[in-house]
Amino acid sequence: MKKYLLILGTVLLVIPSLVLAQTVKQEKAGLRENIELKKAELQKNIKEQKEATVKRIEEVRKEAKAKVEAKRAEVKEKIQQLKDERKKAIALRIDEQLNRLNEQWTKHFSNVLNQLNDILGKVELRAEKTKANGQDVTAVSTAVEKAKQTIAAAKSAVEEQVKKSYIATIESEDKLKDAFKTQRDLLHKDLFGLRDGLMKDARKAVQDALQSLRVVPEVDK
Amino acid sequence: MNTQNGKIIIWLVVLALIIAAGFIWYRYYFAQSEPLSGEDTTSAIENDLGAVDLGDLDSDFQSVDKDLNSF
Numbered sequence: 001m002k003k004y005l006l007i008l009g010t011v012l013l014v015i016p017s018l019v020l021a022q023t024v025k026q027e028k029a030g031l032r033e034n035i036e037l038k039k040a041e042l043q044k045n046i047k048e049q050k051e052a053t054v055k056r057i058e059e060v061r062k063e064a065k066a067k068v069e070a071k072r073a074e075v076k077e078k079i080q081q082l083k084d085e086r087k088k089a090i091a092l093r094i095d096e097q098l099n100r101l102n103e104q105w106t107k108h109f110s111n112v113l114n115q116l117n118d119i120l121g122k123v124e125l126r127a128e129k130t131k132a133n134g135q136d137v138t139a140v141s142t143a144v145e146k147a148k149q150t151i152a153a154a155k156s157a158v159e160e161q162v163k164k165s166y167i168a169t170i171e172s173e174d175k176l177k178d179a180f181k182t183q184r185d186l187l188h189k190d191l192f193g194l195r196d197g198l199m200k201d202a203r204k205a206v207q208d209a210l211q212s213l214r215v216v217p218e219v220d221k
Numbered sequence: 222m223n224t225q226n227g228k229i230i231i232w233l234v235v236l237a238l239i240i241a242a243g244f245i246w247y248r249y250y251f252a253q254s255e256p257l258s259g260e261d262t263t264s265a266i267e268n269d270l271g272a273v274d275l276g277d278l279d280s281d282f283q284s285v286d287k288d289l290n291s292f
Binding site: 039042043046093094097101105112116118119121122123125126129176177180184188191192195199200203206207214219220 | 263265266269276281282
């Protein structure tokens with residue numbers, strides 16, 4: 001009888017242990033699979049967003065260029081009519097520089113935002129891995145969402161900046177400097193405003209998301 | 222015969238170099254363009270974030286200012 005009870009007790013202990021071990025194993029495999037799926041999904045989303053941003057910015061740039069084409073041609077014509085050859089060369093150079101700067105810096109800002117999006121993707125992925133290890137990442141998810149919104153706001157602002165053009169209104173040869181300085185100051189204000197405003201906010205938001213991740217225990221395991 | 226062999230060897234070397242260059246370019250390009258590539262530990266992410274450069278606008282405006290002042 002004792003023998004039977006011992007066997008029964010062993011069976012009752014071993015079977016649930018085996019079932020539990022199998023369940024844990026399956027759960028771990030499931031979580032690993034989930035992380036891989038999440039990574040693939042994130043990669044796909046980031047890639048699509050990047051491509052869409054590049055395409056959108058180029059479209060907006062083309063539209064903006066087409067809109068001011070006549071005005072730019074008119075200003076160039078006025079510059080060509082200047083008597084002073086030296087001033088003419090300077091005016092043409094500044095006109096070209098101002099518009100090149102806007103194009104160059106909006107491209108740069110757009111690339112930076114894509115970079116920040118990539119980094120935020122890594123934060124999300126790490127948070128997912130940490131969650132799979134049983135940690136609470138609610139604060140990270142909130143910070144990631146906030147960063148996404150800030151990046152989106154910065155993207156819109158860059159798009160608005162792409163639409164702008166800086167064309168001097170030339171009235172007379174002696175007011176050339178003032179005419180170009182007005183446009184220079186405007187561009188300066190806009191680009192600095194964008195960089196020190198929403199661009200820095202976007203970087204800070206990603207930094208905050210990372211910070212919220214760093215404080216989670218065993219985050220890098 | 223020797224000259225022909227030499228030519229073949231040269232062509233093979235050139236071909237190998239082109240393939241190697243293509244392979245390096247492919248690896249480099251895709252490593253760059255693939256999101257979430259590289260490490261995702263918090264220190265690696267911190268390094269990535271540290272490398273984000275918002276840019277030095279001042280230096281770009283210096284040449285415009287120089288031209289403006291020479292009017």
